[in-house]
Amino acid sequence: MQPQLIHSCFTSFRNTVPLVHNITNFVAMNTAANVLLAAGCSPAMVHAFDEAPEFVHLANALTINIGTLSPEWLASMLATVKVAHESNIPWVLDPVAVGATTYRRQSCEQLLAFKPDIIRGNASEILALAGMGSQSKGPDSGDTVEAAKIAAEHLTQFAKVVIVTGEIDWVTDGLQQWAIQHGAPMMTNVTAIGCALTALIGAFAGANRDHLAAAAISALCYYGQAGEIADTNAKGPGSFYVEFLDALYILDAKTVSKHARVTEHK
Numbered sequence: 067m068q069p070q071l072i073h074s075c076f077t078s079f080r081n082t083v084p085l086v087h088n089i090t091n092f093v094a095m096n097t098a099a100n101v102l103l104a105a106g107c108s109p110a111m112v113h114a115f116d117e118a119p120e121f122v123h124l125a126n127a128l129t130i131n132i133g134t135l136s137p138e139w140l141a142s143m144l145a146t147v148k149v150a151h152e153s154n155i156p157w158v159l160d161p162v163a164v165g166a167t168t169y170r171r172q173s174c175e176q177l178l179a180f181k182p183d184i185i186r187g188n189a190s191e192i193l194a195l196a197g198m199g200s201q202s203k204g205p206d207s208g209d210t211v212e213a214a215k216i217a218a219e220h221l222t223q224f225a226k227v228v229i230v231t232g233e234i235d236w237v238t239d240g241l242q243q244w245a246i247q248h249g250a251p252m253m254t255n256v257t258a259i260g261c262a263l264t265a266l267i268g269a270f271a272g273a274n275r276d277h278l279a280a281a282a283i284s285a286l287c288y289y290g291q292a293g294e295i296a297d298t299n300a301k302g303p304g305s306f307y308v309e310f311l312d313a314l315y316i317l318d319a320k321t322v323s324k325h326a327r328v329t330e331h332k
Contacts, residue, residue: 073323075274075284080106080319082273086265087125089113089143091133091162094261101262104314105288107269115142119149126272128157129265130182132164132173140173147180156183156271156278159225160264165194178224183278184271185221186229186264189214196220211236215243227278229267231260235286239279243331246283248290250297252306259310263289287326292317 085108090098095111102109112121115138122128128150130143150157159182161174174195187195189209196217211232218228222240230236235246253259267285274281292313300306 069323069326071277071280072284072287072326072328073319075270075277075280076288076319076322079270079273079281079284082126083108084126084269084272085110085124086269086272087112087118087122087128087146088131088265088268089118089139089146090129090131090160090261090265094131094133094258097256097258098262098265100311101314102265102269104311105266105269106315107266109265113139113142115145118142119145122146122149122155123153125155127268128155129160129268130157130177131160131162131261131264132170132177133160133162133261135170135173140176143173144176144180147177147182151180154275156268156275158182158184158186158264158268158271160261161185161187161191161195162261164191182225184227184229184267184282185225186231186267186282188260189230189232192221192228192230193217227282229282229286231263231286235290237279237282237286242279244279244283245329245331246286246290247327247329248287248294250290250293252297252300252303253293253310255303256307256310259293283326283328284322287328288314288317288322291322291325 087110099109112118164170164174192214198217211230214230221228237244270281270285295313296309299309
């Protein structure tokens with residue numbers, strides 16, 4: 067992918083200051099909000115059935131994260147994604163630990179019916195969501211990104227873009243595929259960093275509705291580079307979190323596009 071397109075997506079993202087409506091899990095709310103604020107977005111954590119379907123009309127994008135799923139939250143998720151789908155508001159599905167229980171699998175099947183614009187999960191989650199065998203460890207992946215590539219292609223029947231995150235991230239729109247090589251090991255030692263990535267991808271999608279694959283790739287490059295910068299200065303997970311937020315705040319379109327490590331596959 068050309069650096070100019072990443073630069074354009076990042077610039078649109080920063081100029082839009084997207085409002086991102088997140089129905090996410092209890093563990094991730096604070097981190098996702100902090101990440102979005104550091105990146106220059108406006109986060110909203112609105113999950114009640116009585117207001118979420120109405121509130122989504124105000125948002126540039128919606129993200130759904132099933133981390134702490136419940137019947138009440140599922141009802142709200144389904145009602146809200148229905149509105150987003152019908153109103154052409156980009157929405158992102160994060161199928162956290164979808165392979166862990168029957169309830170999670172059935173819930174995601176219902177959500178997939180409303181055609182998420184983007185699906186983002188680790189390798190085990192993507193495999194399980196596609197109905198293929200996985201070796202998940204709760205919310206953690208026991209599979210490689212390479213093993214999930216076919217599953218990601220399968221899921222493009224439901225979503226415009228599918229992302230498998232791991233040591234090397236993989237993005238597909240069903241026609242083209244990209245590998246993104248950014249990030250730092252310390253990112254896996256801080257709670258909800260992955261969930262917050264889904265929120266940021268939603269923000270990029272909301273600001274670049276006509277270029278969803280490029281939006282996803284730009285978000286991954288930005289996030290991974292912030293992790294690399296933080297890893298250089300951090301002494302452990304606590305200082306990494308602070309350094310990571312600062313890196314998100316400081317990084318700009320020129321830097322992210324210049325240092326993007328993206329390989330296109332056909």
